[in-house]
Amino acid sequence: MTDILIIGGGVIGMLTARELLQAGCTVTVLDRQQPGRESSWAGGGIVSPLYPWRYPAAVTRLASWSQQAYPALVEEIEQETGLEAELLQSGLLILDHDEIHAAQEWAKDYQQNLQLIDKKEVLELEANLSPQRMEAEEAIWMPEVRQVRNPRFVAALKQYLLQKGVTFIENQEVSEFIIEDGQVRGVLSGNQAFTADRVLLAAGAWSAGLAEKLGLSLSVQPVKGQMLLFRTPVGTVQHIVLSRDRYVIPRRDGRVLVGSTLEFEGFDKHTTEAAHQELYREASGIIPALAQCDIEHHWAGLRPGSEDSIPYIYAVSDLPGLYINTGHFRNGIVLGPASARLMADLMLDRPTSLDPGDYGLQRDGLI
Ligand SMILES: Cc1cc2nc3c(=O)[nH]c(=O)nc-3n(C[C@H](O)[C@H](O)[C@H](O)COP(=O)(O)OP(=O)(O)OC[C@H]3O[C@@H](n4cnc5c(N)ncnc54)[C@H](O)[C@@H]3O)c2cc1C
Numbered sequence: 001m002t003d004i005l006i007i008g009g010g011v012i013g014m015l016t017a018r019e020l021l022q023a024g025c026t027v028t029v030l031d032r033q034q035p036g037r038e039s040s041w042a043g044g045g046i047v048s049p050l051y052p053w054r055y056p057a058a059v060t061r062l063a064s065w066s067q068q069a070y071p072a073l074v075e076e077i078e079q080e081t082g083l084e085a086e087l088l089q090s091g092l093l094i095l096d097h098d099e100i101h102a103a104q105e106w107a108k109d110y111q112q113n114l115q116l117i118d119k120k121e122v123l124e125l126e127a128n129l130s131p132q133r134m135e136a137e138e139a140i141w142m143p144e145v146r147q148v149r150n151p152r153f154v155a156a157l158k159q160y161l162l163q164k165g166v167t168f169i170e171n172q173e174v175s176e177f178i179i180e181d182g183q184v185r186g187v188l189s190g191n192q193a194f195t196a197d198r199v200l201l202a203a204g205a206w207s208a209g210l211a212e213k214l215g216l217s218l219s220v221q222p223v224k225g226q227m228l229l230f231r232t233p234v235g236t237v238q239h240i241v242l243s244r245d246r247y248v249i250p251r252r253d254g255r256v257l258v259g260s261t262l263e264f265e266g267f268d269k270h271t272t273e274a275a276h277q278e279l280y281r282e283a284s285g286i287i288p289a290l291a292q293c294d295i296e297h298h299w300a301g302l303r304p305g306s307e308d309s310i311p312y313i314y315a316v317s318d319l320p321g322l323y324i325n326t327g328h329f330r331n332g333i334v335l336g337p338a339s340a341r342l343m344a345d346l347m348l349d350r351p352t353s354l355d356p357g358d359y360g361l362q363r364d365g366l367i
Pocket residue numbers: 007008009010011012013030031032033034035036037038039040041042043044045046047048172173174175202203204205206207210224225226227259260300301302303304326327328329330331332333334335
């Protein structure tokens with residue numbers, strides 16, 4: 001018997017485990033494979049939504065809270081484990097001209113550091129950028145946007161939780177819930193039972209299938225994203241650059257990620273030649289020097305897509321003992337710390353650090 005059982009060891013499950021642990025709970029994380037190997041591994045690690053003004057206020061609120069929290073969070077994990085997560089303030093350069101008005105309005109409303117810079121300044125920031133890719137004389141520059149190297153971040157987070165006493169049970173697929181007297185008391189994996197006072201469903205793109213077993217209809221579906229990784233001389237790309245829904249992200253060692261597609265094809269994670277070609281074309285359109293660099297890797301991950309990009313973070317009132325933290329779609333890395341804090345507040349009946357109203361099952365009229 002454990003206090004809390006978490007289904008899913010992605011960034012959402014693990015960050016929530018950290019919050020619960022810090023509150024003194026005994027926490028067990030069950031994952032059907034190795035934790036941190038699905039969407040949380042596959043993503044780009046940008047600590048900001050892309051085109052943040054396109055999102056509802058409920059997303060911006062979580063993002064802003066997390067963005068404040070990231071430096072101390074990463075520092076704590078790095079110090080405890082000796083592992084590096086590579087949190088870098090790379091800044092985000094956005095070339096899409098038709099977004100400028102909405103971007104400025106949003107920045108004013110939410111007091112965000114967002115600047116318009118001219119072509120000369122853009123090329124000073126990003127010497128290898130293609131001038132032809134600039135749609136106008138100005139671009140959007142958000143100098144405070146950070147990135148984290150997400151595969152390293154989740155590995156460090158897991159190590160941190162192990163050191164602090166969280167139990168991980170790997171390669172253990174949850175198939176059913178244990179319900180007694182109308183309360184969720186644990187889960188079944190094959191014929192093994194795991195019991196707990198409280199159960200958290202944080203199974204990413206697979207969450208809706210599990211929720212369905214309880215008659216709960218969560219609007220979460222897998223959305224495939226393919227990425228390419230270039231190996232480049234350090235300095236080829238200096239900042240995160242976003243243009244026409246495609247982006248390049250420079251890692252510290254010179255590797256450059258290019259992403260990402262948005263494909264609604266169920267749980268298929270195959271990579272395709274068409275996406276390879278398209279991402280390569282877009283990447284070398286933004287930074288022509290990439291055409292001369294080797295492609296090291298091409299992969300796909302499944303985002304937990306929610307209809308309006310607003311995650312579900314709530315206590316299921318009809319089923320005491322069951323909690324849900326999922327549906328972070330394209331933004332699980334940036335929304336993770338705030339979602340985890342709010343979830344832990346709800347699980348522990350504490351006053352909430354964020355307004356929980358927006359993240360329940362009902363979300364009519366939010367957008
Ligand atoms: C290509 C791509 C680019 C992205 N870029 C960014 C970005 O730049 N910034 C950003 O903020 N976000 C980004 N994201 C989104 C982000 O990665 C996700 O929102 C986030 O990782 C979701 O975390 P999660 O823990 O909910 O899901 P996951 O990381 O998928 O974890 C779910 C876990 O649940 C486990 N599981 C599933 N079913 C079961 C079961 N039945 N029993 C036990 N365990 C189970 C899985 O094995 C998995 O480990 C990107 C995603 C992709 C794919």
